[in-house]
Amino acid sequence: MESVLEMDAVRNFSSLNYLDSQRERLETIIGRDAVDFISDYVSLESEFTKLLQTTSRFNIESLSSSGIVNIVNIRRVNNIRFLNKFFESVNQKLPKEGIFIGRAETLMERRKRIYSKFPKIISYPHYFLDFLVKRAFPKFNITRKLYFFLTQGRNRVLSRAEILGRLVSCGFEIVEETEINNLLYFVVKKIKDPAFDQNPSYGPFFKMRRYGQHGKIIGVYKFRTMHPYSEYLQEFMFKKYHLKDGGKFNDDFRITTWGKWMRKFWIDEFPMFINMFRGELKLVGVRPLSRQYLSLYEPELKERRFKHKPGLVPPFYVDMPKSLEEIMRSEERYLDSYEKHPIRTDIIYFFKAFYNIIVKKARSG
Numbered sequence: 001m002e003s004v005l006e007m008d009a010v011r012n013f014s015s016l017n018y019l020d021s022q023r024e025r026l027e028t029i030i031g032r033d034a035v036d037f038i039s040d041y042v043s044l045e046s047e048f049t050k051l052l053q054t055t056s057r058f059n060i061e062s063l064s065s066s067g068i069v070n071i072v073n074i075r076r077v078n079n080i081r082f083l084n085k086f087f088e089s090v091n092q093k094l095p096k097e098g099i100f101i102g103r104a105e106t107l108m109e110r111r112k113r114i115y116s117k118f119p120k121i122i123s124y125p126h127y128f129l130d131f132l133v134k135r136a137f138p139k140f141n142i143t144r145k146l147y148f149f150l151t152q153g154r155n156r157v158l159s160r161a162e163i164l165g166r167l168v169s170c171g172f173e174i175v176e177e178t179e180i181n182n183l184l185y186f187v188v189k190k191i192k193d194p195a196f197d198q199n200p201s202y203g204p205f206f207k208m209r210r211y212g213q214h215g216k217i218i219g220v221y222k223f224r225t226m227h228p229y230s231e232y233l234q235e236f237m238f239k240k241y242h243l244k245d246g247g248k249f250n251d252d253f254r255i256t257t258w259g260k261w262m263r264k265f266w267i268d269e270f271p272m273f274i275n276m277f278r279g280e281l282k283l284v285g286v287r288p289l290s291r292q293y294l295s296l297y298e299p300e301l302k303e304r305r306f307k308h309k310p311g312l313v314p315p316f317y318v319d320m321p322k323s324l325e326e327i328m329r330s331e332e333r334y335l336d337s338y339e340k341h342p343i344r345t346d347i348i349y350f351f352k353a354f355y356n357i358i359v360k361k362a363r364s365g
Contacts, residue, residue: 042070060089081153087170165229210288221271225259234292284346285311317353
């Protein structure tokens with residue numbers, strides 16, 4: 001095994017030649033706590049573990065695939081310009097079940113760092129400009145080129161949800177994540193080939209893949225209330241967090257601050273009228289669900305749902321169920337009534353839902 005970290009800048013380690021082990025070298029760079037965490041998942045002295053300090057996917061692609069089981073990269077992913085391509089290259093070099101470990105500064109930690117570094121009179125405008133250029137600009141086609149011109153893709157602002165979602169989209173399963181020294185450390189395992197998604201949802205206006213009538217996949221339009229790539233974390237969220245009342249996830253870190261405000265006033269739902277005008281949704285009906293959420297449903301109810309067009313206003317707002325079981329029973333009652341008297345049922349459900357939303361302030365989460 002090579003006794004030094006493979007890296008972009010060898011000079012960073014020229015003063016460490018007196019150290020005897022990979023672990024000692026690594027501790028001088030990232031600290032003992034981080035090394036202890038990494039050592040729980042891979043052997044740093046193993047010939048099957050590649051230790052890297054790189055932001056270039058070409059350095060990954062130049063590695064020999066023979067004998068690589070684990071890859072540890074200590075460069076923050078914030079400095080990797082073509083991040084998905086980098087993760088895809090790591091995926092291709094690892095065998096099935098191979099481990100990849102990396103680290104990043106999250107959006108929350110970045111904000112804490114800026115606020116603690118400067119007095120308030122400077123930190124607030126500093127954070128606003130940082131957010132505008134490095135968080136907002138990459139989201140819009142009109143400003144994306146300017147962003148990369150100004151930053152060259154370095155010191156990118158990434159949320160925890162986006163980092164984990166990108167990894168999942170690139171064929172990894174999240175094994176563990178933790179915060180050490182104000183950085184997010186992640187451990188992921190290769191379980192499949194990357195999705196190679198050419199059109200990931202990234203901007204403020206996007207389409208969600210949902211099941212429509214006859215089981216057809218439709219793109220449901222919405223204003224973004226979650227961090228980019230959050231849609232890839234559905235299975236992870238279900239495994240790690242319990243569903244709360246109303247069928248939503250507890251402590252859903254994928255929802256942005258402004259997203260909570262938009263949901264409160266239904267602003268995120270407005271673009272769904274496009275789907276209604278296109279004939280993919282109707283005004284009242286069962287929700288158009290994602291693959292992961294629909295997999296929790298009883299097979300018989302799935303089949304019944306596919307017979308009908310989903311709706312903008314679901315029966316949820318009439319019955320206000322608290323659990324997944326209650327949600328399914330609520331939908332069954334709606335479908336029983338709709339299949340007998342479709343027009344009358346939708347009129348009754350619409351006005352009952354309208355009353356609960358306006359008067360009782362009913363919300364889905």
